[in-house]
Amino acid sequence: MGNLATNDVEKVTQSVLLNLPVAGDIATANGYHRIKGLRPIRQGSILSISKQTPVVEVQGYKTVAMPTTPLASTKYGISFGYPDSESGSVGNSVTNIAITTPSVLTGTALTDRQNIAAALASRINRKYGYAVYAGLACTITHGATATAGGFALYSKITGGTSGAIGYVVATTATTATVVFVNGIISAGTETLSGTAASDGVTATTATLATTTFTGNLGLLDAAGYCSADHKRQRVFVPFVGAGAGIPASAVTVVIAGVKGVLQGTRMLDDVHIADRFTDNLVSGLYGFAAFGEVPVAGSQYYLYKITVAEDASMGGNSSVVPESRIAFYVYARTAQAGTAAFDSAILALT
Numbered sequence: 001m002g003n004l005a006t007n008d009v010e011k012v013t014q015s016v017l018l019n020l021p022v023a024g025d026i027a028t029a030n031g032y033h034r035i036k037g038l039r040p041i042r043q044g045s046i047l048s049i050s051k052q053t054p055v056v057e058v059q060g061y062k063t064v065a066m067p068t069t070p071l072a073s074t075k076y077g078i079s080f081g082y083p084d085s086e087s088g089s090v091g092n093s094v095t096n097i098a099i100t101t102p103s104v105l106t107g108t109a110l111t112d113r114q115n116i117a118a119a120l121a122s123r124i125n126r127k128y129g130y131a132v133y134a135g136l137a138c139t140i141t142h143g144a145t146a147t148a149g150g151f152a153l154y155s156k157i158t159g160g161t162s163g164a165i166g167y168v169v170a171t172t173a174t175t176a177t178v179v180f181v182n183g184i185i186s187a188g189t190e191t192l193s194g195t196a197a198s199d200g201v202t203a204t205t206a207t208l209a210t211t212t213f214t215g216n217l218g219l220l221d222a223a224g225y226c227s228a229d230h231k232r233q234r235v236f237v238p239f240v241g242a243g244a245g246i247p248a249s250a251v252t253v254v255i256a257g258v259k260g261v262l263q264g265t266r267m268l269d270d271v272h273i274a275d276r277f278t279d280n281l282v283s284g285l286y287g288f289a290a291f292g293e294v295p296v297a298g299s300q301y302y303l304y305k306i307t308v309a310e311d312a313s314m315g316g317n318s319s320v321v322p323e324s325r326i327a328f329y330v331y332a333r334t335a336q337a338g339t340a341a342f343d344s345a346i347l348a349l350t
Helices: 109-128 264-269 339-347
Strands: 003-020 025-030 032-035 046-052 059-064 073-083 095-101 132-142 155-158 167-173 175-182 191-195 203-221 239-241 251-257 282-284 303-311 320-333
Touching: 025 339, 032 239, 046 132, 059 155, 095 109, 109 132, 109 203, 132 167, 167 203, 175 203, 320 339
Parallel strands: 003 320
Antiparallel strands: 025 032, 046 303, 059 203, 059 251, 073 095, 073 239, 132 175, 132 203, 155 167, 155 191, 167 175, 191 203, 303 320
16 A cells, blocks of 8 residues: 545534434444444544534623713714634624714713613614614613513513514613613503513513613624524624724623534525525535434534545555545434433544
């Protein structure tokens, strides 16, 4: 045999999803490892097996403090955008979003701060409304909700009289911090409609008591950091930074955003859909051809990446036999009766 050259470029050869993984899905005999749904893997050819665990998404929430004493005819703004690539680099995607205050202000600093925040929010929502809820960050107090426990975190509430719409970013039984993206609910006896914190599903109502603007622009990330095929052009938590008249120190990360991975509901959205005539990929990120199994909504999965060395066919005579690296992906549903045994069996193959 000639010299051995290595090609470090890996390609995913096959992937399989197992909703009921068991140790018996893995067997070794006659010089080959056999994993259910994958073609046989020659013993001794496995270079590594890595395991990725699921991560639950967390919607990020940031505030930007408006200037304490706004000036007339002055430009105020922030920088906002999304990273371009898997490296997380912001690159050229950041946009400077700014407004200029009128030549005559109201004379009340908090009102002027609210007007600046509302104007910035309007511009952000027009450009990035598919990905973030920008609005006035307010604290409210209210009576007991019809379903005890207050309003659900991240849920939408609506004012029955004003029609104002906001999103809850902090909550107790009788208080909430809300980002109002459309109007603002005034103090009084207005009825608030939303979703109960007890289960995040049941509709509930409460009577408003007070509303206080915090002096901050609120930026709540929309759920789903990565949509199918990245069509929303958004994979990472957004970048928010300094702009005209607003320093970086004015930006506060209240809730750090976390991109979810290996969540059944998201994965289900990303299953391959192919053109029925050409077999070309129409949408989706995952292909689970074996057994026709697809992710189960509400479930989580482990991902095992098996990297294998294979002799590559060169054709003709050569003193060099290159080695190519290929990868197999195995998705195994967590918290099933056989998951732990499967986990031990597959990791023992190295």
